[in-house]
Amino acid sequence: MMQALGRAACIWSGVWLIGAAAAAQTADPAKPPKDPIGSWADGIGLSVRKAFDGTKAEKSPATFLWVRDFAGADKEYSLIDLAMKIGERDLVPKSPSMLLVYPVGEYHRQTQESKRVNTAALGLKAEFRPIAPGIQPPGGSPPFPGAGTGPLVVPLFIGEAKIGRDFEAGKTNQLYSVFVMPFSTRPYWPGSDFRDRAHVFRGRYYPYAGVEYYRADVGTSSQRVEFGVARLYAEWWPVSSLERQVVQLTGEGTYRRHLSGHLFDGNASEISFGANVYVDGHGHLGFGIDYVRGEDPNQAFAFRERTTAGIKILL
């Protein structure tokens, strides 16, 4: 049954992807390319990602995977990583700072018999930008004296409170975290663009540092753990032209230094790499492969190593 469903999904997806690619190819070059998927999501204030956990997953598309594992005991299984945010609010809309708050919901499912995952979470996230960065365009004059002035590097603070449920284990967990990320508009600095001589966008990177607090049910009691966290995310687009982005490579490393608590004893680390091919040329719809290795904070820091491939949707 699972095999039949998986094959049907792949065939349907293939037809849909080919159709989307054809539609993108036939667009009138004199007009901005139409983006019906993005416009629909924008109309209802919806963003869809793999997760909203402050990691690479937040810049990665939601995934609906059908996995063929030739070496594993389970030859075929499915995997879903889906996160949505709706209704972003700016709490200080007229100040020189920006404080964004929004609810997020996540659902993760894996049907592999030996590693079954069935978790859901609801949370509230906040992004605080105290000041705009200084900008130095490579030409033109500022609109008025002092326009575009600001620090070379500015901080972005990201906070999150999340409560989750592991339906497989019948347990509840909580996460509270605060991160700071440097941001700049200067070439080669965090958050800025890497571009080639023809101004084709090639990539960017973001370093993060922060603290995380986890609490979860263990047996009949509740345990906690606190980590100091360092994280580096990078993306690279080796195959793209000035007006189309096709192949995206991503990488991320996270190191969690144990501070206190016994939910997990010791330090924890994670690395992940991804390769995505976007058939729409906008980075919304495509397919890709992901590799992840390390302790999974969504599964009580259980070690996992897996490679997956499937459809990618990013809105």
Place this chain on the structure above:
Amino acid sequence: MITQRPTQSDVETHVTWYISGYTQIPPDQIRPIWVLRDPPLSFDDSQLAYLALSLRGYVQHYNPNETVLATDTRKNGQSVKTLTALIYQKVK
């Protein structure tokens, strides 16, 4: 501070100047039909929020009662041209 309001042409030049500051693409090479999120501009969510904050300073220089939100720049399909029109509405 009340300053002489810019014309639509001025706003187009100014918005392009801010976008150039984030992308490092020279202002004279930025085309109105380019969509902020799509190549070649390729803004991500963090950059779009900061662009909104920079444009907020620009708008409030001319019209302190107006503002620019992250949802204004993060809107799917938002192009240089449509953003310019939005900013002009806010400053005029």
